[in-house]
Amino acid sequence: MFRIVQCLTNRDQVRPDYIIVQRIIPFGRASRSSDFTLSRELAEKSLQEIQRIDNELGIQIAVEDPFPLCVLPKELRKYMSPCAWGFTKASVSASGDLSRCGADPRYRLGNILQEPLLRIWNESEVLKSFRSRDYLPGRCRAYPDMEQCGGGCPLSCEIEKDHGVDYLFLEYEKLNREIHGPLAFDCARYDELSSILQIEWSDFSTYSHIFSVDSIKFWYAHNPKIFRVVRDARNWVLGYAAIVPITKNLFENIKEGRYSALTQFPPYEVLRSNDTEYFHIEVVASVPSRTASRAGQELIKNVGLYLSEHARYVTASPITKVGLRLCKYFDFVHIADEKTDGKKYPIYVLAIDKEKSARKIAYF
Numbered sequence: 001m002f003r004i005v006q007c008l009t010n011r012d013q014v015r016p017d018y019i020i021v022q023r024i025i026p027f028g029r030a031s032r033s034s035d036f037t038l039s040r041e042l043a044e045k046s047l048q049e050i051q052r053i054d055n056e057l058g059i060q061i062a063v064e065d066p067f068p069l070c071v072l073p074k075e076l077r078k079y080m081s082p083c084a085w086g087f088t089k090a091s092v093s094a095s096g097d098l099s100r101c102g103a104d105p106r107y108r109l110g111n112i113l114q115e116p117l118l119r120i121w122n123e124s125e126v127l128k129s130f131r132s133r134d135y136l137p138g139r140c141r142a143y144p145d146m147e148q149c150g151g152g153c154p155l156s157c158e159i160e161k162d163h164g165v166d167y168l169f170l171e172y173e174k175l176n177r178e179i180h181g182p183l184a185f186d187c188a189r190y191d192e193l194s195s196i197l198q199i200e201w202s203d204f205s206t207y208s209h210i211f212s213v214d215s216i217k218f219w220y221a222h223n224p225k226i227f228r229v230v231r232d233a234r235n236w237v238l239g240y241a242a243i244v245p246i247t248k249n250l251f252e253n254i255k256e257g258r259y260s261a262l263t264q265f266p267p268y269e270v271l272r273s274n275d276t277e278y279f280h281i282e283v284v285a286s287v288p289s290r291t292a293s294r295a296g297q298e299l300i301k302n303v304g305l306y307l308s309e310h311a312r313y314v315t316a317s318p319i320t321k322v323g324l325r326l327c328k329y330f331d332f333v334h335i336a337d338e339k340t341d342g343k344k345y346p347i348y349v350l351a352i353d354k355e356k357s358a359r360k361i362a363y364f
Helices: 002-012 028-032 038-056 072-078 117-123 123-134 167-171 190-205 213-222 248-255 294-310 320-330 354-363
Strands: 019-022 060-063 097-099 108-113 184-187 227-229 237-245 278-286 313-316 332-342 343-351
Touching: 002 038, 019 038, 019 167, 038 060, 038 072, 060 072, 060 332, 097 117, 108 123, 108 278, 123 213, 184 248, 184 294, 190 213, 190 227, 190 237, 213 227, 213 354, 227 294, 237 294, 248 313, 248 343, 278 294, 294 354
Parallel strands: 019 060, 278 313
Antiparallel strands: 097 108, 184 227, 227 237, 237 278, 313 343, 332 343
16 A cells, blocks of 8 residues: 555655545455455554555545454554444435445345435434444443444444444454353354354454355255354354264265365255264364453363264364364364365364263363
């Protein structure tokens, strides 16, 4: 960004009065993957470019689609401007459809050719929810400078909703008992698929994600019981596990290193019910936390309990610390490595000993 503005001002003698920077949000073909997703490190680098424009060129510059302030160094927070869409701005399409955000018209609030604009603006349940900020975590709403960032971009990681938690917020989430209360392990609801992606996008440093928007919706429709989540007392999703019921044939192929990921599995070998002795642990991931991960502990205990009750033979391809801890604690055996794109992905297997598993779960 600095070089672009420097060329404008020094070479072309065009001096902007001010510059507005907007974030990339998943839209169109880009909404099907996370290939263009900014990590916290990249966000910080981009803001350092903005700081250079301000300090060296003296041009006013602001980020209009803000990052959560809590993930930024203090010296860079001043460049954040709260998003005005849904508060003082709206978008109207050529056909009269009104949407809250001008960058993403997927979520239609109404049509101004069919009902008055002010009625939609004042009575829309979507806008009431967005303006109330109730969808933000309690720690976020209590932050004294929250109005400067509004919790970040509400469209940064959404599948079917107009607004949700910025996935970058999860990089710095705390899992204190005082904030989250008791945790519960349960099947994921459809409206929690975005929360699963938010955890995945914030958790994996390389952003080589297991699920795209399309794939997670496909597998959820195939068998929703695959996805299980850890929720807190306020129904915030703090972790998830993908526990896949499979055929014996697929189990043997995984053991031999032919497959390691759900996205590679033939759909006809993934069962539509959980009535089987064979399961595969695709991923176990919790919110990356600055404090000890209560969600990770809850996942390890409850995934172990679930497998003890339902499975006899289990394969696993863990790529998270929580997944590796689970395999180590329950004595999974490393049997193979599946090689993809020059990388090795370890594959583990376990024959369930119910008495041994029960002792480990009780001790854990």
